[in-house]
Amino acid sequence: NAGVTQTPKFQVLKTGQSMTLQCAQDMNHNSMYWYRQDPGMGLRLIYYSASEGTTDKGEVPNGYNVSRLNKREFSLRLESAAPSQTSVYFCATKRTGSTDTQYFGPGTRLTVL
């Protein structure tokens, strides 16, 4: 079992370029999440999907869009990248309960020049 996988691992973009970060899980979890992690700050939730077919905004959704393609896959799209979006992006999954553990992917390190 791969758990939670993310592609790519690293990416450099120029301001204004677009890209999609991919996340896939084989844990049969209902909920999936996208976070960004910046130095000196806690993880911040961008978007989440409580179940297949639903998505909701998190704390910092501006500049991002998401697609819950099916139960396994949850993608994050940057339509017009900005330097402020330079960050490490993590995808996470969870069954559904409030005490269930979130399982994280290895992250995507994105630099926007």
Next chain:
Amino acid sequence: KNQVEQSPQSLIILEGKNCTLQCNYTVSPFSNLRWYKQDTGRGPVSLTIMTFSENTKSNGRYTATLDADTKQSSLHITASQLSDSASYICVVSASNYQLIWGAGTKLIIKP
């Protein structure tokens, strides 16, 4: 405002020594508190979870405590090993499922 503050920001100790990391929170209504370990270049991995009624929970050499009255938690690491070098993140869950993440404590274990 819901907040989680961790201290210290960073800590260096010698291999074999013990250490304690702190987490103070102002989250209401409180549901549970979790400690994560994040190795460099990896995603966070859950160490422990505690609900309102739990004071102490252990996971090997890691022992977490929770004082719901003072809204404080600690993570104690016993007989540290080089593999304990990582960031340790405190996360508090509110009853509405919202997660509030601390910024983490970076722990370096020196041989």
